[in-house]
Amino acid sequence: xxxxxxxxxxxxxxxxxxxxxxxxxxxxxxxxxxxxxxxxxxxxxxxxxxxxxxxxxxxxxxxxxxxxxxxxxxxxxxxxxxxxxxxxxxxxxxxxxxxxxxxxxxxxxxxxxxxxxxxxxxxxxxxxxxxxxxxxxxxxxxxxxxxxxxxxxxxxxxxxxxxxxxxxxxxxxxxxxxxxxxxxxxxxxxxxxxxxxxxxxxxxxxxxxxxxxxxxxxxxxxxxxxxxxxxxxxxxxxxxxxxxxxxxxxxxxxxxxxxxxxxxxxxxxxxxxxxxxxxxxxxxxxxxxxxxxxxxxxxxxxxxxxxxxxxxxxxxxxxxxxxxxxxxxxxxxxxxxxxxxxxxxxxxxxxxxxxxxxxxxxxxxxxxxxxxxxxxxxxxxxxxxxxxxxxxxxxxxxxxxxxxxxxxxxxxxxxxxxxxxxxxxxxxxxxxxxxxxxxxxxxxxxxxxxxxxxxxxxxxxxxxxxxxxxxxxxxxxxxxxxxxxxxxxxxxxxxxxxxxxxxxxxxxxxxxxxxxxxxxxxxxxxxxxxxxxxxxxxxxxxxxxxxxxxxxxx
Numbered sequence: 001x002x003x004x005x006x007x008x009x010x011x012x013x014x015x016x017x018x019x020x021x022x023x024x025x026x027x028x029x030x031x032x033x034x035x036x037x038x039x040x041x042x043x044x045x046x047x048x049x050x051x052x053x054x055x056x057x058x059x060x061x062x063x064x065x066x067x068x069x070x071x072x073x074x075x076x077x078x079x080x081x082x083x084x085x086x087x088x089x090x091x092x093x094x095x096x097x098x099x100x101x102x103x104x105x106x107x108x109x110x111x112x113x114x115x116x117x118x119x120x121x122x123x124x125x126x127x128x129x130x131x132x133x134x135x136x137x138x139x140x141x142x143x144x145x146x147x148x149x150x151x152x153x154x155x156x157x158x159x160x161x162x163x164x165x166x167x168x169x170x171x172x173x174x175x176x177x178x179x180x181x182x183x184x185x186x187x188x189x190x191x192x193x194x195x196x197x198x199x200x201x202x203x204x205x206x207x208x209x210x211x212x213x214x215x216x217x218x219x220x221x222x223x224x225x226x227x228x229x230x231x232x233x234x235x236x237x238x239x240x241x242x243x244x245x246x247x248x249x250x251x252x253x254x255x256x257x258x259x260x261x262x263x264x265x266x267x268x269x270x271x272x273x274x275x276x277x278x279x280x281x282x283x284x285x286x287x288x289x290x291x292x293x294x295x296x297x298x299x300x301x302x303x304x305x306x307x308x309x310x311x312x313x314x315x316x317x318x319x320x321x322x323x324x325x326x327x328x329x330x331x332x333x334x335x336x337x338x339x340x341x342x343x344x345x346x347x348x349x350x351x352x353x354x355x356x357x358x359x360x361x362x363x364x365x366x367x368x369x370x371x372x373x374x375x376x377x378x379x380x381x382x383x384x385x386x387x388x389x390x391x392x393x394x395x396x397x398x399x400x401x402x403x404x405x406x407x408x409x410x411x412x413x414x415x416x417x418x419x420x421x422x423x424x425x426x427x428x429x430x431x432x433x434x435x436x437x438x439x440x441x442x443x444x445x446x447x448x449x450x451x452x453x454x455x456x457x458x459x460x461x462x463x464x465x466x467x468x469x470x471x472x473x474x475x476x477x478x479x480x481x482x483x484x485x486x487x488x489x490x491x492x493x494x495x496x497x498x499x500x501x502x503x504x505x506x507x508x509x510x511x512x513x514x515x516x517x518x519x520x521x522x523x524x525x526x527x528x529x530x531x532x533x534x535x536x537x538x539x540x541x542x543x544x545x546x547x548x549x550x551x552x553x554x
Contacts, residue, residue, distance in 0.1 A: 010057065010068060012071040022046060041060075042056040043057055076194045080195070089202055094109075148170065153172070169205070170206060269313060280321035290328055315350070330345055338419065339419055340409065342394045345398075346389075346393070398415070481505075483535055483536050502520025
């Protein structure tokens with residue numbers, strides 16, 4: 001089995017207690033270096049080719065699988081010892097504040113990576129006698145300027161022993177396991193990797209625990225934790241007080257809230273409608289009699305006054321009664337275009353019918369503006385949704401009249417303001433009939449215009465076809481004919497003639513289309529000595545006739 005070249009090529013040789021590079025010693029056995037792992041003699045092999053690197057090799061073949069790793073490991077420790085400094089990794093300190101019956105407040109405070117200078121240091125092979133008695137000995141032990149002890153481990157193939165990482169405080173590890181051979185052979189790059197760039201981590205670290213800034217951050221965290229606890233307690237206290245106040249208010253209005261819950265249910269709503277029916281018999285009868293003209297065939301009551309809307313139980317009157325009141329007083333036979341305001345109409349309905357006493361009492365606690373939900377503080381969301389203000393109920397009714405099939409009203413502001421579009425079914429039918437007639441007339445006019453345009457297109461196509469089939473005179477003969485014909489008309493005593501705008505042939509009688517060419521339109525001209533004398537020149541200056549053949553070429 002072939003061995004890895006890194007096992008055969010040793011990057012550093014040991015001479016005395018120093019590791020040297022191949023370029024720092026003479027070539028061959030004269031380098032006086034031994035392997036850092038097996039202590040066998042090495043020979044330096046120099047390469048003059050810049051594409052090949054110098055290295056150490058065992059003088060005799062020996063089984064030394066860890067020579068490369070031990071050399072890199074030892075050289076890294078030597079670099080740390082010689083430089084007297086190292087970049088330590090960042091440290092994240094988890095600050096924790098604990099309070100009774102409260103979740104811990106945790107915040108991480110990070111000390112960035114930085115370079116520290118050794119006041120004193122010793123590595124494993126030079127450890128002091130008293131430190132040699134310890135169970136674990138790190139690769140390098142350094143004393144910092146604040147007299148804190150820093151332990152450094154260098155990992156090339158194996159990570160630090162778990163027991164060592166547990167026993168030693170302020171222990172960091174520099175990981176060189178993934179370092180390419182090219183960097184190892186470059187003295188400057190390898191040193192930078194060891195001192196600054198190579199991955200590094202803490203196993204245990206208490207260097208920052210007693211720093212004033214850590215204590216300051218911890219005190220600030222505890223202060224914030226206490227403040228947040230007090231804030232939560234205040235919020236909870238306010239909530240408890242509000243809950244107790246709400247409970248007391250609900251107990252005071254228990255009967256009214258029970259009545260509200262009753263109409264929120266289908267059975268309670270039906271009972272309320274039956275009660276209002278008996279209460280509003282006269283109003284219902286009046287609506288039927290007054291608005292009989294708005295009933296369709298087979299209806300005893302107009303559909304416009306029997307609309308089911310949210311909150312229609314609110315008034316002390318059956319919906320037919322109060323809707324009939326609104327329709328009769330504000331819509332029926334009123335002028336189209338009149339503006340209706342739901343709030344003013346609601347005030348009139350309340351004056352006429354009143355509200356359920358328990359609902360009126362509950363609504364008195366509402367502090368919101370008109371058309372807004374009541375938002376009574378001691379009612380829950382469902383109760384506030386079902387308890388509507390009078391103007392909202394009236395707004396829902398007016399909105400129902402603005403939608404098909406009624407369309408009595410036109411919306412200006414939804415649920416608030418409307419214009420009257422039709423004030424009765426009769427007016428609506430008349431308007432619809434008028435609109436249908438107008439639409440029919442519009443369609444008929446459009447159809448007639450289309451027919452005229454089609455006839456014109458057909459006529460033009462026919463005339464063009466006739467012109468293309470006509471036997472034309474040569475250009476010079478046609479000009480002579482036109483001049484002779486006009487002169488004859490003048491000698492016969494005619495004071496006017498009609499000239500074709502296409503072939504320039506004169507005629508005594510008018511027709512829409514030139515009888516000669518079948519293309520041009522005739523226009524009236526006045527005859528005189530001057531016009532007849534200048535007619536040949538006029539013909540020469542008029543546009544030439546081009547149909548099928550160009551007579552100028554004949």
